[in-house]
Structure formats: C-alpha cells, structure tokens
Amino acid sequence: MKYVLLFKLLSLLTITTQQDTFEVLGGSVVVLAGENATLPCHLKPSISAVNVKVKWIKIKSLDNISTVHVYENQKDVEAVADSTYLGRTSLFREELQKGNVSLKLIHAKFSDSGQYICGVLTANWNEGAAEVTVSVKGEGSLPMVSIRSPSDWGLEVLCKSTGWHPQPELVWLNSNGQVLPAKLIETSRGQDGLYDIKGLVVAQTNSDQITCRIQQQFNGHMLQTKIDVPNDLFPKSKMEGLIIGSLLTIVFAVVIILLCCVHKRRINTEKAQSWARSGQNTTCIVFKKRHGSEDETAVLKDGKDVNVSFMQFAKSHIIQNENLKKQLDFLNTRKLDYSDVVKCHRTINLDADNAHVDLEVNDKDVQNTGKHPQSFEPNTLEPGTEHVPVEGSKNTVEPASNTHQRFKKAPCVLAKEGFSFGSHYFIVEVPKNGWIVGVVKASINKENTSGCTVQEGCWTLRHRQGKISIHDGTMLSLFMTRETEKVGVFVNYDESFVSFYNVTHHDNTDKSGDHIYTYTNCKFENCQEVYPFFGIGSLKTQNSKLIIVDPVTND
Known part of the structure; x- marks a missing residue:
C-alpha cells in the first residue's frame, strides 16, 4: 500500500470525488530467466483505457525508483523509461479497450525480480494504482557430461550446466546411487544474476555408470544426466x-x-x-573403572587421606590450563587403588656409566660431592657451560668413546633397566634441597636436560625452592599439604600414563599412598624404552643424597 501512495505522489495526481471511479487490480507472476513475462494489471469495471495515462514503475527502495514504461496520448513514451527496460516492454494495444493495461516484459532477467506499481490516470483526473510482484528464477540447463583424457588413477568425467537461480549443488553418483567424491566443483555467477556450475570426478574401473545430478535444495528442482563408462577406456x-x-x-x-x-x-x-x-609380581591391575554416582571428592579420597589441595588448585585454574582439565577427567573416570599399584614395585639399580661425573653412584643411591659451583635448578644453567670433573669423585671421566653416554651439564643418572611394556612402580627417598624424579625416553638429550618437558620425552616431578612442579610446558606448581620425603613413581606403559605418589608417611608395603599428579596420553612411541630418571637438585650442597627403596620380600 505504501508503494501505491508513493506512486500517487510521483505522478502528481489529485484525488477527486467523482462517482465514475474505478479500481486497479494487480497480481504476481513467476517467470524463468530468459523467457517473456506478462505483468498483470486490469481496470474494474472493464472500462476503456485507450485514452488514459498508464505508468509502470519499479520500487527498489524508497529512494531508488525506476520508470519502466509510460503510455500517454495513445502512444508509448520511451524517452522517460530506464535504459534497462528500453525495447523490452510494451502494452497489449488490442486489450486496452477492455481495460487491460498489463505489461509485456521481454527476456526476463534475474534483476527484474521485485515490486512494481501499475498506475492509471483518466482524463477526468480519476486515478488508481496496484502492486505487481515479479519473481525470476533459473531452472538451469540439462547437465552436459563428457569424458576427458585418462589420468593416472582413472578417467576424468566432466559435467556442466548453466542458468540456475538460486545457487544449485552438484552431486556425483555411481550405479548404486552412492555419492562419489568430487575432484572439483566450481560455481560462477553471470551478469544476468544466474549461476553456472561444473564438476569433475575420477571414475574407477568398477564404475560402469555415473550420474551427474544438479539440484536446488529449497524447492527440490533437479536435473541429472547419466553416462556409461566403458572399461576399455581405462589405462589398465x-x-x-x-x-x-x-x-x-x-x-x-x-x-x-x-x-x-x-x-x-x-x-x-x-x-x-x-x-x-626374582619373585616380583608382573601382573598389575592398577585402576578400576568408576561405577555408581560417587562425587569426585569421594573418588579421590576413597576413605584415605589424600592431597585435597591439588584438587582445589585444579578446580580454580581449570579454564587457564587445559592440562589440568585432562587431569581431573582422568581422576574422575578411574578409581585409584594404591594396593594394586604397590604390587608392581620393582627393583631398580642405578647406572653409574651414564651419571654426571661429579656424582657418587652406587646401585641404590646417588650423592653429590658438593664441590661443583653450578646448580641443577631449572633454567639456571648457562648455555655452553661444561662441568669439570671433581678430583676424588667416585665416577672418573670416561674415555672419549664413552663420554657421550654421560649427562654433561646436569647432575642426573638413569637406571640400568628400562620399561617397554606392562606396569611398573618404584620408590625413591629424596633429599630436602631439590630433586627430580620420573621416567624419560632413552633418546633424551644428555647435553642439556634443564627444563626437559613431556614434548621432549620427560615425564618428571621436580622439587625446587620448596615447590613441587610438573614440566608439561607450563611449569605448573603443585601445592602440597604434606612434606614429601619419599616419592613413588608408577608407569603404566600399555595405557600410556605416569603417576606420582607421596609415600612419606607410609611403609612401602602399606596399602595407601597420596596421589600427587598423573601424566596422561604419554607418547611411548614404537615400543621405545623409558628409563627411571633421578637428579640431585644442586651440586653446591654437600652430601645431598637420593636413595632407591627396594620392595620388601617375604622370606
């Protein structure tokens, strides 16, 4: 209705009170792109429109109006029409006598879609106007399918179609109606607003027939072409x-x-x-799947006095550290059972041949000399700094052929035996002035292990400056509610996780231990062995000692 009022203003028409008035009736039309359309407009009653003024306009927006066609003084006035419509519009002259002022539109374009106003002004200054809606769509041409030259893996089949609107989609099907992966699908839009589409698929030797289907989802319109693919065309x-x-x-x-x-x-x-x-248990079931509806506190405590501070810390930082979220998910889906962990307690012997030259190493303990000026505190070692052997240390400098086995800059040592399957647990008594305990890959860089993370094959727990931290790339510190003098390390190689326990207040035969942290999704690739790894926090502190706790045997 707003467009009708607008037309009246544009035409400078005035409303009269004469009783021989008439009504203008419009309508709507849907036309395929490229075809001719008739925009309906009639007078009611059907009085003659030979001597009236007829004006057709298109409303693109309130400030964008185009004149489409003007009929006045029994002739067309083409000079005032928009250039887009010149030569494409006309009235049905033989129908004017019957009050038919419909407009003929030749070769409809997609840009012709929209709202039109049909306005009529008589010699008696009576007026009327009506809205007409035009929709132009493109149903596309029948897909043209052709076979191109053979490729290394089959025959390339090409499909093309033009004149679509709205934008269609192209699908390739085999003889069983299953969708085939397309190698290429391209869509382009011409100046007339219509879409052209083409697709390419590689046919295999078992493709006896291929269908190119082009369809419009909104209205279900579909065109398709099938082609037989002869087997003798394939480059066998x-x-x-x-x-x-x-x-x-x-x-x-x-x-x-x-x-x-x-x-x-x-x-x-x-x-x-x-x-x-040797009497050690090789069958260990460490974690049981969680059942029932216990809350996470019950699962973690399980009737024991566990490290609650870790859970509180993890909850408060869950958004900031994605690794903590994985930690909580792991603990909430597995029920800790330390009595099964301790069954996997192994005998560990230290390997003096790969220890730092300033460490005194026995099978069951490692001690520093306290004479070297540098420290193993993370990120304190200067690049390129080499340690000098201390005179009188138990481990003398190996010949040049063996020095590559030793740790060069960090006071560390590995165990003699590594793990490449199953479940294993070992306990170590740690000093108070800094330490590092865990497992590492055999390929660890012994030139400089400072700051070694899980990405480099190190799953360790570190004590530094009174704080315990993990090295997953974040240097996350864990708040402990108890002193940590004995640490248990559990490795489940088959399920790819490493767990740490505080067993300071428990005998190693006890059935309880305080869980500290678990590395999940550890990448033990290609059956590569991981070795127990131990480090003394500082070479400056004399008589700092780390002791391996062997399992108790029942004679």
Whole structure:
C-alpha cells in the first residue's frame, strides 16, 4: 500500500470525488530467466483505457525508483523509461479497450525480480494504482557430461550446466546411487544474476555408470544426466602397475613391522620371566573403572587421606590450563587403588656409566660431592657451560668413546633397566634441597636436560625452592599439604600414563599412598624404552643424597 501512495505522489495526481471511479487490480507472476513475462494489471469495471495515462514503475527502495514504461496520448513514451527496460516492454494495444493495461516484459532477467506499481490516470483526473510482484528464477540447463583424457588413477568425467537461480549443488553418483567424491566443483555467477556450475570426478574401473545430478535444495528442482563408462577406456597397464607396486610396498612395510614387534615381544617376555624368577609380581591391575554416582571428592579420597589441595588448585585454574582439565577427567573416570599399584614395585639399580661425573653412584643411591659451583635448578644453567670433573669423585671421566653416554651439564643418572611394556612402580627417598624424579625416553638429550618437558620425552616431578612442579610446558606448581620425603613413581606403559605418589608417611608395603599428579596420553612411541630418571637438585650442597627403596620380600 505504501508503494501505491508513493506512486500517487510521483505522478502528481489529485484525488477527486467523482462517482465514475474505478479500481486497479494487480497480481504476481513467476517467470524463468530468459523467457517473456506478462505483468498483470486490469481496470474494474472493464472500462476503456485507450485514452488514459498508464505508468509502470519499479520500487527498489524508497529512494531508488525506476520508470519502466509510460503510455500517454495513445502512444508509448520511451524517452522517460530506464535504459534497462528500453525495447523490452510494451502494452497489449488490442486489450486496452477492455481495460487491460498489463505489461509485456521481454527476456526476463534475474534483476527484474521485485515490486512494481501499475498506475492509471483518466482524463477526468480519476486515478488508481496496484502492486505487481515479479519473481525470476533459473531452472538451469540439462547437465552436459563428457569424458576427458585418462589420468593416472582413472578417467576424468566432466559435467556442466548453466542458468540456475538460486545457487544449485552438484552431486556425483555411481550405479548404486552412492555419492562419489568430487575432484572439483566450481560455481560462477553471470551478469544476468544466474549461476553456472561444473564438476569433475575420477571414475574407477568398477564404475560402469555415473550420474551427474544438479539440484536446488529449497524447492527440490533437479536435473541429472547419466553416462556409461566403458572399461576399455581405462589405462589398465599403468594403473595395474601402480596398484601392484603400492600393494608390494604395503606388504613389505607390514612384514618389517611384524618382525620388529615379534622381536620386541620376545625381549619383553624374557624380562617378564626374569622378574617372575626374582619373585616380583608382573601382573598389575592398577585402576578400576568408576561405577555408581560417587562425587569426585569421594573418588579421590576413597576413605584415605589424600592431597585435597591439588584438587582445589585444579578446580580454580581449570579454564587457564587445559592440562589440568585432562587431569581431573582422568581422576574422575578411574578409581585409584594404591594396593594394586604397590604390587608392581620393582627393583631398580642405578647406572653409574651414564651419571654426571661429579656424582657418587652406587646401585641404590646417588650423592653429590658438593664441590661443583653450578646448580641443577631449572633454567639456571648457562648455555655452553661444561662441568669439570671433581678430583676424588667416585665416577672418573670416561674415555672419549664413552663420554657421550654421560649427562654433561646436569647432575642426573638413569637406571640400568628400562620399561617397554606392562606396569611398573618404584620408590625413591629424596633429599630436602631439590630433586627430580620420573621416567624419560632413552633418546633424551644428555647435553642439556634443564627444563626437559613431556614434548621432549620427560615425564618428571621436580622439587625446587620448596615447590613441587610438573614440566608439561607450563611449569605448573603443585601445592602440597604434606612434606614429601619419599616419592613413588608408577608407569603404566600399555595405557600410556605416569603417576606420582607421596609415600612419606607410609611403609612401602602399606596399602595407601597420596596421589600427587598423573601424566596422561604419554607418547611411548614404537615400543621405545623409558628409563627411571633421578637428579640431585644442586651440586653446591654437600652430601645431598637420593636413595632407591627396594620392595620388601617375604622370606
């Protein structure tokens, strides 16, 4: 209605009170792009419109109005029409006598869609106007499908179609109606507002028939073309050679992997038998799946006095540290059972051959000399600084051929035996002036282990300046409610996690231990062994000692 009033203002028409008035009736029309359309407009009653003024306008917006066609003094006035419509509009002259002032629009374009006003002014200054809605759509052309030159993996099939609106989608189907992955789909839009689309698919030797389907989702309109793909067009010799070569490569790789796994399994079996002969339990079930509806506090405590400060700290920082969220998820989905952990207690012997030269190393303990001026505190070692052996230390400098096995800048030592399967637990009595305990990959960089993180193959717990921290790339500090003098380290190689326990107030045969932290999703790749790892916090403090606690045997 607002467009009708607007037309009256534009035409400078005045409303009269004469009784021989009339009504103008409009309507709507849907036309395919490129075809002719009739925009309906009639007078009621059907009085003659030969001597009236007829004006058609298009309303794009309130401040954007185009004149489409003007009929006045029994002739068309083309000079006032918008250039877009010149030569494309006309009235039905033979129908004017019947009051039909409909407009004929030739070769409809997508840009012709929109709202139109049909206005009529008689010689008696009677007036009327009506709205007409035009919708132009493109149903597209039948898809044209062709076979292009063969590629390395089959035949390329091309499909093209033009004149779509709204934008369509192209889908390739095989003879069973299953969707095929397209190699290429491109859509472009022409100046007329209509869409052109093309697609490319690679047909395999088992594709006897392929369908190119183009469809519009909003109205379900669809056009499709099928094409048969003859088998004799495929480049058989080249494809078969590539397939056979690929299969042979895969088979060879699988055989190598199987041989490596069999060899590794044999070594692991021998280790397990050795542990069995020494009286150590090799079957450990450490964590049980959580059942029921216990809250997380009950799961963590389980009737024992655990480190509640860690849970409180984790909750308050859950948004800031994604790793803490994983930690909570792990603890909430597994029920800690220290009685099963302690069953996996292993005998650990230290390897003096790879220890720092200033450490005194026995099988069960490691002690610093207290004579070296540098410290192992994280991030305090200067790059390029080399340690000088201290005269009188138990570990003398190895010949040049063996020095690469030793830790160069950090007072650290590895165990003699590593783990590559199963579950293992060991306990170490730690000093009060700084330490590091955990497991590391055999490939650890011994030139400089300061700040080693999980990304570099180190899963460790560190004590520094009275604080315990983890090294997952964040240097996160853990708040402890008890002193930590004995630390238990549990490694579940098969399920890829490493857990730490505070066993300061428990005998190593006790069935309880305070959980400190668990590294989850540890990347123990390619059956690579991980070794127990120990470090003394500072070489400046004399008689700082770290002691391995062996499992208690029942005679």
